[in-house]
Amino acid sequence: MGMLYKRGNVYWIKYYRNGVPMRESSGSDKEGVAKSLLRTREGDIERGLPVSPRTQRVTFDELAADVLNDYQANGRRSLRNVKRIFKLHLTPFFEGRRAPSITTTDVRRFIVQRQEAEAANAEINRELSALKRAFNLGVQAGKLMHKPYIPMLKERNVRTGFFEPEQFSMVRGLLPPPLQAVVTFAYITGWRIPSEVLALHWRQVDFAAGTVRLDAGTTKNDEGRVFPFTSDLRILLEAQREHTRAVEREKGIICPWVFHRKGVPIRDFYGAWDAACDNAGTPGRIPHDFRRTAVRNLVRAGIAERVAMTMTGHKTRSVFERYNIVSEGDLADAARKLDEAAKNLSGTIAGTVSQPETSAG
Numbered sequence: 001m002g003m004l005y006k007r008g009n010v011y012w013i014k015y016y017r018n019g020v021p022m023r024e025s026s027g028s029d030k031e032g033v034a035k036s037l038l039r040t041r042e043g044d045i046e047r048g049l050p051v052s053p054r055t056q057r058v059t060f061d062e063l064a065a066d067v068l069n070d071y072q073a074n075g076r077r078s079l080r081n082v083k084r085i086f087k088l089h090l091t092p093f094f095e096g097r098r099a100p101s102i103t104t105t106d107v108r109r110f111i112v113q114r115q116e117a118e119a120a121n122a123e124i125n126r127e128l129s130a131l132k133r134a135f136n137l138g139v140q141a142g143k144l145m146h147k148p149y150i151p152m153l154k155e156r157n158v159r160t161g162f163f164e165p166e167q168f169s170m171v172r173g174l175l176p177p178p179l180q181a182v183v184t185f186a187y188i189t190g191w192r193i194p195s196e197v198l199a200l201h202w203r204q205v206d207f208a209a210g211t212v213r214l215d216a217g218t219t220k221n222d223e224g225r226v227f228p229f230t231s232d233l234r235i236l237l238e239a240q241r242e243h244t245r246a247v248e249r250e251k252g253i254i255c256p257w258v259f260h261r262k263g264v265p266i267r268d269f270y271g272a273w274d275a276a277c278d279n280a281g282t283p284g285r286i287p288h289d290f291r292r293t294a295v296r297n298l299v300r301a302g303i304a305e306r307v308a309m310t311m312t313g314h315k316t317r318s319v320f321e322r323y324n325i326v327s328e329g330d331l332a333d334a335a336r337k338l339d340e341a342a343k344n345l346s347g348t349i350a351g352t353v354s355q356p357e358t359s360a361g
Contacts, residue, residue: 002038013038017045058143060094063134085130104149121153128152161289167282174276179269182259184236189227190294190312193287198266200258227311
């Protein structure tokens with residue numbers, strides 16, 4: 001049987017779990033609050049639920065700090081973005097709350113507040129993912145015994161942009177030479193420009209083997225990746241190597257980056273990109289469209305899906321299929337193939353269709 005007692009003005013409760021006495025502060029000077037807490041604890045024990053006084057004191061702020069420490073310890077590139085998510089959105093809403101008291105209802109109230117602020121579903125989902133990570137780490141560390149169900153929203157803003165060859169040529173021709181090399185590489189490989197292309201070092205390019213690789217732990221899914229030289233890719237990288245050597249001789253430096261501006265790594269390119277797209281008549285395009293373009297080009301070339309996924313770094317088939325976009329040109333090509341097949345038949349489909357008889361008068 002449990003009991004109540006006071007320390008100063010605060011009521012404490014005492015209960016037993018597996019014969020071991022557990023003591024916990026109610027945090028209140030009201031006897032009714034303490035009685036309610038004692039009934040809750042005894043009820044949880046009766047139902048076989050794990051109970052610990054420590055778990056009831058864990059705050060959201062502590063869970064948030066654990067997430068940031070986890071990201072920093074594992075060297076995640078998204079640390080800055082996660083910091084922003086907690087600082088601007090999650091912490092202002094959940095700050096000071098005891099983590100076990102946060103329910104699915106609270107999470108839905110957070111979602112509604114963000115939607116009223118006109119945040120996109122995709123943005124809210126990134127915030128909910130960070131919240132999920134906080135509770136998962138809490139459970140893993142034994143700080144929490146359970147976690148709330150956190151619903152995710154349906155994202156309706158899946159992009160479907162890609163570049164036809166003539167569109168790509170127009171945009172590339174309007175970019176400065178250093179960026180022309182960058183987008184050409186991305187167009188061929190489908191690799192992510194900010195994190196994979198611009199970060200590429202010459203040690204990752206093997207001209208003898210005819211491959212360029214990404215090291216394990218440097219990609220989004222942390223897996224390494226190898227892309228074989230195509231004729232165009234070899235021409236591009238050989239020209240870039242000669243350009244790099246010329247810069248090194250001129251400046252007396254060693255440049256480790258494959259893509260650079262006179263030996264300086266490329267950081268910001270979005271201004272030049274947006275201007276080129278606008279002037280080429282393709283406004284609103286984003287560099288990530290090259291990823292979709294490369295997937296489609298690989299599939300068009302008849303490369304096996306599993307091999308194509310390995311080359312572009314897609315871990316799941318569902319995401320790969322989402323990027324494998326059918327264009328109007330693909331549909332027109334399919335129609336031409338149907339016409340060619342029809343020519344091998346005794347007559348065209350249209351010629352075999354009987355026309356309805358018309359009544360005289």
